[in-house]
Amino acid sequence: xxxxxAPSALVVVVAIGYPVAVLGNRSPHFPxxxxxxHRATKDGDIEAVFGxxxxxxxxxxxxxxxxxxxxxGSQIEGDACGRLKVAVHGIRTLAVGRELVAEIxxxxxxxxxxxxxx
Amino acid sequence: MNQIARAxxxxxxxxxxxxxxxYLVRALSDFGDAASNNSxxxxxxxxxxxxxGIVADQQAVYExxxxxPRNARYRVVTGSLPKNATSLTLPFIESWYRYFLMPRRTAAxxxxxxxxxxDVSKLGGAYVIAWQDDQGISIGRLQ
Amino acid sequence: xxxxxxAGLAALNLLLLAVGAGILFGLRGWAxxxxxxxFSGVAYMLGVAATGVVWVLDVAVxxxxxxxxxxGTAAALISCASLIGYGKGHRLPPCRxxxxxxPRLSLVGGVFAAATIVYLEGAFRAARLAGLYEFDAWxxxxxxxxxxxxxxxxxxxxxxxxxxxxxxxxxxxxEAAAFHFMGSPDVVTLHVQFWFLFVGFIAAVVGLLSRxxxxxxxxxxxxxxxxxxxxxxxxYQPTADFLLDELxxxxxxxxxxxxxxxxxWQLVAAGLVLAAAMLTxxxxxxxxxxxxxxxxxxxxxxxxxxxPRLIAVGVVAAAATLPWRVxxxxxxxxxxxxxxxxxxxxxxxxxxxPSLRLxxxxxxxxxxxxxxxxxxxxxxxAAFAAGGRTLPLYASLIGIFAVAAFTYSTWAFPSxxxxxxxxxxxxxxxxxxxxxLTSALAPLLLARAWQKGSLESEET
Numbered sequence: 001x002x003x004x005x006a007p008s009a010l011v012v013v014v015a016i017g018y019p020v021a022v023l024g025n026r027s028p029h030f031p032x033x034x035x036x037x038h039r040a041t042k043d044g045d046i047e048a049v050f051g052x053x054x055x056x057x058x059x060x061x062x063x064x065x066x067x068x069x070x071x072x073g074s075q076i077e078g079d080a081c082g083r084l085k086v087a088v089h090g091i092r093t094l095a096v097g098r099e100l101v102a103e104i105x106x107x108x109x110x111x112x113x114x115x116x117x118x
Numbered sequence: 119m120n121q122i123a124r125a126x127x128x129x130x131x132x133x134x135x136x137x138x139x140x141y142l143v144r145a146l147s148d149f150g151d152a153a154s155n156n157s158x159x160x161x162x163x164x165x166x167x168x169x170x171g172i173v174a175d176q177q178a179v180y181e182x183x184x185x186x187p188r189n190a191r192y193r194v195v196t197g198s199l200p201k202n203a204t205s206l207t208l209p210f211i212e213s214w215y216r217y218f219l220m221p222r223r224t225a226a227x228x229x230x231x232x233x234x235x236x237d238v239s240k241l242g243g244a245y246v247i248a249w250q251d252d253q254g255i256s257i258g259r260l261q
Numbered sequence: 262x263x264x265x266x267x268a269g270l271a272a273l274n275l276l277l278l279a280v281g282a283g284i285l286f287g288l289r290g291w292a293x294x295x296x297x298x299x300f301s302g303v304a305y306m307l308g309v310a311a312t313g314v315v316w317v318l319d320v321a322v323x324x325x326x327x328x329x330x331x332x333g334t335a336a337a338l339i340s341c342a343s344l345i346g347y348g349k350g351h352r353l354p355p356c357r358x359x360x361x362x363x364p365r366l367s368l369v370g371g372v373f374a375a376a377t378i379v380y381l382e383g384a385f386r387a388a389r390l391a392g393l394y395e396f397d398a399w400x401x402x403x404x405x406x407x408x409x410x411x412x413x414x415x416x417x418x419x420x421x422x423x424x425x426x427x428x429x430x431x432x433x434x435x436e437a438a439a440f441h442f443m444g445s446p447d448v449v450t451l452h453v454q455f456w457f458l459f460v461g462f463i464a465a466v467v468g469l470l471s472r473x474x475x476x477x478x479x480x481x482x483x484x485x486x487x488x489x490x491x492x493x494x495x496x497y498q499p500t501a502d503f504l505l506d507e508l509x510x511x512x513x514x515x516x517x518x519x520x521x522x523x524x525x526w527q528l529v530a531a532g533l534v535l536a537a538a539m540l541t542x543x544x545x546x547x548x549x550x551x552x553x554x555x556x557x558x559x560x561x562x563x564x565x566x567x568x569p570r571l572i573a574v575g576v577v578a579a580a581a582t583l584p585w586r587v588x589x590x591x592x593x594x595x596x597x598x599x600x601x602x603x604x605x606x607x608x609x610x611x612x613x614x615p616s617l618r619l620x621x622x623x624x625x626x627x628x629x630x631x632x633x634x635x636x637x638x639x640x641x642x643a644a645f646a647a648g649g650r651t652l653p654l655y656a657s658l659i660g661i662f663a664v665a666a667f668t669y670s671t672w673a674f675p676s677x678x679x680x681x682x683x684x685x686x687x688x689x690x691x692x693x694x695x696x697x698l699t700s701a702l703a704p705l706l707l708a709r710a711w712q713k714g715s716l717e718s719e720e721t
Binding site: 119120122123124126127129130131133134135137138141142144145146148149150152153156157159163164165166167168169210213214216217218220221223224 | 376379380383384386387390391392393394395396398399400403404407408411412418419422423424446448449477478481482484485487488489490493494631632636639640642643644646647648703707710711
Binding site: 006013018022 | 371372386
């Protein structure tokens with residue numbers, strides 16, 4: 001019985017063992033556009049991102065709102081995942097960033113704190 | 119003759135087994151390298167892929183996608199080479215955009231223009247730039 | 262690149278498998294569920310072939326290509342094939358859950374199967390995040406697929422403007438179907454679709470051979486083909502080259518088995534797969550002709566009984582490509598002939614020998630194809646030495662015709678360089694046909710050469 005089952009068992013063990021060995025204790029990574037969102041969790045080169053857009057017209061509209069609300073230095077740039085983001089740079093600490101986000105929310109806009117470069 | 123035949127069979131099987139074993143290890147290594155390289159690419163590098171050797175500025179690709187409406191017609195007009203252009207840029211830029219920007223269609227008289235160092239005075243109208251970079255690439259529309 | 266996209270592809274390929282199972286039921290049925298498991302690769306390739314051929318017909322006559330057409334075509338094929346099978350007396354075997362009859366695996370088979378599975382898992386890892394780099398892929402194969410996906414058919418503008426207008430549309434249709442099932446034109450995950458096709462091909466070869474040939478003859482040539490540098494580097498490219506070779510090899514194997522066993526379902530299956538090959542690339546016509554002519558030659562002694570059937574297979578398979586050819590003519594699109602074919606060959610006589618030399622040196626190039634071609638030659642010679650006639654002659658003729666076709670492909674196109682540089686000459690891709698064929702025919706030849714009693718005695 002063992003001789004009969006051994007070859008099949010070998011196939012099953014190898015079929016499962018190889019991916020387990022390759023992955024180790026990680027799960028496989030499935031890239032998505034959200035991968036380019038790097039939430040800031042400690043001080044560093046931080047930016048406040050007003051939003052991400054597929055169309056430049058939508059990004060431009062958000063930029064106009066941000067500039068009109070007084071957030072000079074806001075600009076449109078690519079996010080390395082094929083989308084356009086409206087962001088203001090130059091935030092060095094999380095504390096300063098949170099104050100800025102509170103100010104942004106007070107005028108009816110929304111922003112998240114992210115690292116400018118991963 | 120049967121002995122010669124069997125010797126031939128043994129030779130074939132032995133060669134196949136030995137080479138198969140050796141090159142299986144190499145194949146797995148090659149697959150692993152390819153998987154690692156692919157995984158390490160950014161989302162947009164992976165999406166643009168072969169186009170990175172043609173388009174000179176990857177941002178232009180996504181700006182074109184974000185600016186030109188999906189049901190619009192456009193044309194690619196070339197002229198002087200952009201700064202980071204390669205030998206593949208001029209011959210293939212139009213066909214590459216045709217592939218990437220679909221369902222947008224090309225048309226010889228389209229008002230949306232992707233300008234790769236083009237002479238804007240010869241576009242046939244007032245050219246309003248929606249985006250441009252510092253390499254001589256711009257995207258805009260004829261008024 | 263998401264789990265969702267891969268799950269969608271899996272669903273599409275399960276659908277193709279289901280269609281193929283229906284066709285297999287119509288052709289021969291199966292005695293047990295274990296037998297169906299053995300033939301699952303065969304079913305899958307039949308499903309790819311049949312679905313692809315009907316999709317071309319659908320779109321050529323104007324049926325919009327989308328999920329309804331894809332699912333409707335599958336349902337129609339399964340229904341028709343099942344009715345035909347039922348009418349022929351085929352029935353589904355009982356489900357024996359308490360004592361299922363599963364195929365028995367030998368130790369040799371187990372070791373090689375395990376190695377193959379590890380190889381395929383490695384290939385999947387490489388394929389699932391691969392970018393679109395190949396010129397042919399982004400220049401016309403994938404753009405045609407995107408055009409079909411976005412516009413529901415052979416869009417007049419794109420199919421006129423994209424290069425290689427006359428290239429048949431089976432692969433773009435398959436890619437468009439993949440886009441529909443993935444939910445978007447995900448050109449990265451698209452590579453996994455070609456991994457599925459390759460897995461199906463391997464399963465089909467093993468399934469067809471394993472019941473007739475000992476594992477020690479089946480697996481080594483197959484694994485050797487798998488590990489050649491060219492296969493490793495290109496098996497999941499979203500172009501038509503590998504699918505053409507896979508379909509051609511399955512058809513050639515069906516006919517080889519028919520030459521031995523004379524089961525007519527194998528001939529019908531070969532015809533179906535040849536039709537798909539001809540709708541995959543223009544070279545499919547030459548490949549199909551080589552297989553049919555080789556079979557005609559080896560059955561000369563029984564030509565009255567056999568030739569009409571073989572010729573009918575070739576003719577019906579070619580007829581399946583008529584809707585596409587008619588569409589090309591109606592749209593005044595290029596028919597796709599050689600630059601200097603026919604009498605033009607004599608104007609380029611100086612290219613004849615260099616073209617032949619290029620074909621042979623590429624086929625026997627160790628850095629590209631290892632020792633696969635020499636293995637085929639030795640297997641043929643060994644089969645002849647053991648007293649075989651039909652099979653080794655069949656394999657020899659296909660090889661000779663193939664080399665002639667490779668030579669012609671350079672000779673008749675003066676714009677192509679005499680070079681193995683893929684940017685200058687597609688000779689490497691073309692020679693893949695014989696390399697994949699080795700994995701299918703070498704086992705039969707080696708088994709024939711080894712056995713004193715014969716497969717030959719089963720040949721009439």
